[in-house]
Each structure stands twice: as structure tokens, then as C-alpha cells.
Amino acid sequence: MGITNISSTEPEEAGHEGPGESPTHAKHARAIDLKPQKRIEGLDIARGFALLGMITVHLIPWDVEIGVSVFHDLFAGRAAALFTLLAGISLALITGGSTPHTGKRLRRDRVAVATRGLILLVFGLALNSLAPGDISILPYYGVFFLVGSLFIGLRTRTLAVLTGILIVAGPAVVHMALWAEGFDSVRSSTLPELFTSPLNTVYSLVFIGFYPAATWITFVALGIVLGRIDVQDLSVQIKLMFFGGLTAVCSALASEVIVYHFGVLDRIIEATPWEYSDIMFALDYGGETVPGYSWWWLMVDNPHNNTPFSLLDAGGSAVFMVGLSLLASRVLARELSPIAAAGSMTFTLYTAHLLALKIDHSELQIMWVCINIAVAIAFAYFWKKYIGQGPLERLISSASKSAARAVVPRV
Template structure:
């Protein structure tokens, strides 16, 4: 434990991951008010939506560190690395499915997280510049394309569609994963990198949410006009729509405002372009702050970093605890006390586990699955240069 957080381990990444877990606990069981810059007591509302996106960004960083750190993996190592990621993703996906079976009503993020381990494989040898360009293009165009696909498909739904384009659309997560991969290919131990993430992230956050505030009134007026126009027309029933030929179905249900919302929406889990920019900037700034503070405040941040070093275990533990106390309806009656209790309990438990055992139990499981799938002796990670 005395060596935990010292180079080559990047403690700032663990801290950022710990912040994401605390935020997701708050999103699940916390009691918050609608966010208002002028009212400090509402600032806890920031956990909704943004915590899971921070988790996605840090996931990309972790994958970079698992597959070579600053250096892209060698071609000869790629087969083992790919198989290792498939094995890791399969276990994470399975853990997510088990947690969904617990029946808490929480939208478990781990199933999509497991898929992302596989989705990132084609990008492992991309240069940082290419990764940033791809992340930016997906952030700007992905929500728009997703809205168009949903309109053209007349909101078709199935298990596969729900998995890829449901609560946590892959089109929203991939920009964060690619950006995280680019960040992880940088020198995270340099002061310059941390400052760039903090400042650049803050600027991007301001652009995203600032632009949303500027266009809010015109967009609201446009939405009101569209709603008034729609109210003045007779609306077909779902049964009538289903009986129409496809062109008529499309004309009956298509709403141009959905395309507008895909760009300007910043509501949590909306998947709008401005939400991705604003939340992405905030996530990058948190990573930068974690990198900056983890050295001078190492012992202060150690419990948070300890929890961040075993994210699967901590995430699963909070789901199980919520189920044991009676689900979300029971935690809602606690008026936010569950957030503090769960966070404190996990911080203490993770610190004690780290001191006496080390790696979290679910992290140990995924590591072994990765090593078994890749055929690497002793669980060594092919191509790894920097520890997670």
C-alpha cells in the first residue's frame, strides 16, 4: 500500500475513476435539485449523466494504459492484446447482466462498458491525432446521425438495438472512449499534460454549456411553434400508423425538432452534441485535476484512488447494497443519506481491501479472464508499459 499511486502507476486516473463512481452512486440514490449556477445547493445535480460519461473517458485511458501506455502496441502483440480485451469485455458484460438480474431498476452501465472493450480494438494502433479527429467527428456528427436513424427507422426497437442505441448509446460513448485512448497515449506523469487537460477541458465545458444557454430561447420558441402546429392536426393512432405504407408512416411520425435536439440538447443522457462537448470537457478537467492533485495530496486522496482502482467491485457492491435495502424506492425515502453512507462505506472498504489484499475481487477476475483468453502466462498484459 505504501507504493500505491507511485510511478509508474498513474494515481490521478484512479482518482478520476473514483470521482466517477461517487457520482454514479449519487445519480442512483442521491436527492438533487435542478441545476442552477446561482444556487450552490443544486450543484450536486451535476452527477446525473456526467458521471457515466466520465467513467467512459477514464475507460479509454485505462485501455490505453493496458495496451502500451504512451506507445502503441507492436503488431506482433496485437493478437494477444485483442484476445485479452475480448476476454475482459466478456466478463464485464456478464457482470453487468448479473447486476441487471438483481432488479434494482438501475440502468446498469457495465453491459455497454463490456461491448466497448471490443469496439475499441480497431483503434488501438491509431495515432493520437487520428484519435482526436475521430472523437471530435463522432461528437459533432454522431448524435445527428443517431437521430436521423431513429426517425428513418420509426423508432424501431429490439434487444440488439436497445443494447447498442438504448440508454447508453455506443454513438455517445465512442467519442469519450477514443478521447480517453488519445489521453492515455500521452505522458500522464508530465505537468503539462495535466494542465492541458484541466484548462482545455474547462474551455470545452464552457463552449458546450455556454452555447446551449445562448440558443435555449430560440430553440424553445421553435419547439413551441412545432408543438402548436402539430396540435392543430389530427394525429393518427399507433394502429393506424402501423397499417400505413412506410413513406406515409415516416411523414406521420417524423419530427424535425428531434434533429435540432440531437445537436443542442444538454439534458443528462440526452446524447446531444452540446452535452457531449460540455460533459466531455468537464470529464477531461476532472482527469486533469486528479493528475495535478494526486501527488501533493497523495495520502488525502488515497481512499478515493483505492476505490477508483477497483471500479467494477465498487460499482457492483453499490448495486447489491441498494437491492438489499429495498431498491430505489427505499433509498429515495432516505433523502440522500444513502449516498453519503454508501460512499463512506465503499471508501473505507476499498482502502482496507487495498491495504491487506490488493487488487479488487472483480478486477482480479477480469484480469484472469483476459490472461486466459490471450494465453499469457501469469496474467501479464501483452504490450503494457504503464500500470493502470
């Protein structure tokens, strides 16, 4: 359940499973597929917190003299990873959950997911054209969905193995991609750039951008794995919290020990032609893909570093947050309903947030963060209460389902 708010409440139309399926069974399958399903409130809560975390990171002021704020330390990289993990969980839920779709239904699923990806990619690039310079995950999200459309048909065990491989191979691919000449990381790719510099735009989105698909697709794969199990089971939720938190803490500690107590820091300094202060700032705060000067940089764990340790840290934190949110929904559903409402329409709210970034808020600073969060929650709460599905969510859902029906008709 990511920015586009795919959820189990939006089942795709069922189709015939194959030539051997009886009419009665096909009719029964359609009835099951079209039956409204209750939203998983805990996932909406998790997505709501992810949205608020990203708003906070984008708006909270930095003070280099005293270091990055505690909010940045908590949310940078982790909020976006939670978004992406939830997208993977949603892909699993709408494609059958623990009993994945096959045959024509799977083909229809692929078309629907790929359509969402294309819409997000184009929409995100167009939005960047209106607000250049701001880092938006939307174009990258589009790429995640396009790749995710290929993952949804894989077996759970295969996906689990693939996730493990991506944790190691993804950062290595990104690191080698940095050596290629003629390509530059684009901070905020725009739609015109897709036509004027198509190769550089694609290369940035896939390999060397702020959320490169080569590494961030790991969270999608992991999310699909989680979506294939019963996340509403209490024991599963407790395990998600325990193992997610353990992974995040252990990966952060392991990186710290390796870098600062096994001579890796000295090797990084020797291989990197930067000022010492710049190296230490990158080690302390991250913010972008690590430099390609030395493989030792892959031992670092910081937001958006795209290293194995940063993937484990952010991914473990995201899994922990999913488990916590699911547990919280059991006892605090009413109290957290405004957060859940925001989480049900993150595509709409995130788009509005990106546009609001262009407003000069230098005189407000922290107050502007509070205003953004309050407006987002209030709008979502009343819109969901009186209208229902978010406006952009409704449009992208309708478009993807229409494309799926047109490309893979029921009969």
C-alpha cells in the same frame, strides 16, 4: 481506467514482434513488458470521484417542485463520462502508451480487451436480471470495450480526427435511429432479453439506450488519445484542466445562447407534440436521449441528451477532472488515498452499489448516500491495504489474460 480497473500495473505478457525481431530484442521486450509498473495515482483518484459521483446521482432524492439537487446538476452524465474517458486512457496505457504495441502484441491486446468487453456485457445483463429497472452502465461498458478493441491499433492523429467526427456524427446517428419503427429503448436490458429480443437489445445498447455506444464511444476514443501522451507531465496536466474546463464552459454557454436567444426554443416547441411543461423539464434536466421530433433538439446540452453540445460539455468536464486529479495527486496523495483505493476497484464497488439500490432507503435518503459512500471507501481502503487488487478486478483480469494467451500464444 474504467470500471474494470485496467491499469498500467497489469501489463499483458509480451510476445515476439515479428519474424525480423532478434531473440535478444524479444527477450528484452518481454522483460520490459513484465516489469511491474507503478500505478498512476491521479487516475485512481479521478475514477474514485467518478464512482462517488454516480452513487450520489443514483441515490440523491429528487424534488421536482424545487428542481433537481445541485449534486445532480454537477454529477449527472459527467461522472459516467469520466468513467468512460478513463477506460479509454487505460486502453492506451496497457497497449503501449506513447509507443503503441504492434504485431502479435497488438493482437493479444485486442483479444484481452474484447474478452473484458464480453464479460462485462454478459455480467451486466445478468446483474440487471437481479435488479431490474435500475440504470446500469455495465452492459454498455461491455460494448464500449468491444469497439475499443478496434480503436487501440489506430494512430493517435487518426483517433483525434475520429473523435471530432464522432462528436457530430454520433448524435446524428442516434437521432435518426429514433425514427426506426419496431425498436424500443430498454431502460435496463437483461440477459433473458438478449435471447428473447436480441435485435431490440443490441439496438438499444448501440443506438437508443441510456448510454448508447454510438455517442458514448466518443469518450473512449478521446481517452485513448490522452493515454498516448504523457499524462504524468505537469504541463500536460495543466493543459488538460485548462482546455477541458474551457470546452465544458463554452459548449454549455453556446447551447444556452443558441436555444434561448436564436429562436430554437420556438422551433422545438412547434415540432414537439408535448405539453409545454414537459418540454421545459426535458430542456432543464435532460436525463434521456432527446426526442426525435426535430433536429433542433440537437442544440440542447443536458445530461445524457446525446447531442454534440452534451458530449462536449461532459467530455470537457471529464478531461478537466482528469487533469485536476493528476495535479492533486502531486500534493495530496496521502489525503486522497482512500478515494484512490475506491478508484482502484470500481467494478467491485459499482456492482455492490447496484445491488444495494434494491434496499428500501426511503426513510434514510441523504443518510443512505453517506452510508453508501462511507462503506465503499472503507472497504476499498482496507481491502487494498491488506489484500490488494479488488476481487472482481482480479477475476476479469485473469480471464482476459488467459484468453489472450490462448488465442495468441507467445510462440
